[in-house]
Amino acid sequence: MAQLDGKVIVITGAGGGLGSRMSVLMARRGARIAVADIRPDGAQETVEAVRSVGGQAIAIEMDITAEDQARAMIARTVEAFGGVDVLVNNAGSVFKGSSPEFTDMAKLADLDVSVWDANMAGNARGTMLCSKHAIPALLARGGGSIVNIASVAGLKGGESLAAYGASKAAVISLTRHVAVAYGKQNIRCNAICPGSIPHERTQQAGRSSPAMTQTTHVLLDHLGQPDDIAYMAAFLASDESAFITGQAIPVDGGSTVGRMPPPTPA
Numbered sequence: 001m002a003q004l005d006g007k008v009i010v011i012t013g014a015g016g017g018l019g020s021r022m023s024v025l026m027a028r029r030g031a032r033i034a035v036a037d038i039r040p041d042g043a044q045e046t047v048e049a050v051r052s053v054g055g056q057a058i059a060i061e062m063d064i065t066a067e068d069q070a071r072a073m074i075a076r077t078v079e080a081f082g083g084v085d086v087l088v089n090n091a092g093s094v095f096k097g098s099s100p101e102f103t104d105m106a107k108l109a110d111l112d113v114s115v116w117d118a119n120m121a122g123n124a125r126g127t128m129l130c131s132k133h134a135i136p137a138l139l140a141r142g143g144g145s146i147v148n149i150a151s152v153a154g155l156k157g158g159e160s161l162a163a164y165g166a167s168k169a170a171v172i173s174l175t176r177h178v179a180v181a182y183g184k185q186n187i188r189c190n191a192i193c194p195g196s197i198p199h200e201r202t203q204q205a206g207r208s209s210p211a212m213t214q215t216t217h218v219l220l221d222h223l224g225q226p227d228d229i230a231y232m233a234a235f236l237a238s239d240e241s242a243f244i245t246g247q248a249i250p251v252d253g254g255s256t257v258g259r260m261p262p263p264t265p266a
């Protein structure tokens with residue numbers, strides 16, 4: 001089990017979904033958690049879930065796309081817990097923009113530019129800003145780990161999700177930059193690329209498409225669970241992954257590997 005005793009971990013988008021599971025798992029393993037989210041109610045619920053397992057957490061209401069709020073998130077965490085060891089850039093989504101239709105499901109020629117801007121802001125810009133302001137705090141502790149939650153959509157092409165996929169590819173590129181630029185100062189940076197992980201919020205938001213609830217695209221006989229992502233995030237946050245940096249690691253039931261079509265009989 002990856003142990004996180006004594007670590008201070010900031011998790012963005014931790015007010016629900018995958019970030020909430022990560023918060024509880026990492027707190028169980030000994031970390032103190034700054035639960036950052038644009039939805040204060042969600043953040044407070046996660047703080048209570050962490051406290052119910054005997055952990056310590058604070059809620060921070062913030063928007064990852066606003067630079068002053070990314071800076072303040074790190075300052076608040078340092079004030080509460082004395083420093084920062086790990087940043088998990090988890091906040092993000094498939095954003096709709098101001099388009100009345102959900103045009104990230106369209107092919108590029110039909111893409112509303114507001115969908116592009118919203119995805120680049122909510123995924124790439126936010127990850128960049130939170131990392132930018134966390135790095136000085138990590139350096140002050142002698143190094144640390146940044147875990148970016150990207151997506152298999154950043155690795156593969158698709159019929160849709162052009163804006164989301166490009167924004168997650170940008171997150172993967174940023175991961176490599178941070179790993180190269182700060183490796184000698186003992187900061188590691190890795191990305192997790194989840195496949196489809198249905199959970200309560202994806203179902204509520206109508207984001208659990210039929211493709212998300214079938215196992216045809218994975219090599220295994222079961223779907224992914226939020227804990228599958230939380231376990232990988234906890235490992236990458238811990239010193240057990242001390243020699244892993246700059247990687248984009250799919251946690252996707254093998255969906256990025258796929259299968260060759262069956263051979264045609266001669």
Ligand SMILES: NC(=O)c1ccc[n+]([C@@H]2O[C@H](COP(=O)([O-])OP(=O)(O)OC[C@H]3O[C@@H](n4cnc5c(N)ncnc54)[C@H](O)[C@@H]3O)[C@@H](O)[C@H]2O)c1
Pocket residue numbers: 012013014015016017018019036037038039042062063064065089090091092093094122126149150151152193194195196197198199201202
């Ligand atoms: N669930 C999946 O199938 C899946 C697959 C691949 C990648 N991902 C990625 O995993 C991460 C978490 O996904 P999830 O399924 O838990 O999503 P979710 O929508 O359930 O949770 C995202 C959280 O981020 C918060 N958030 C959104 N914008 C924010 C902002 N600007 N500032 C601060 N907080 C903000 C939301 O309030 C929410 O609590 C995302 O980056 C997502 O792209 C999820």
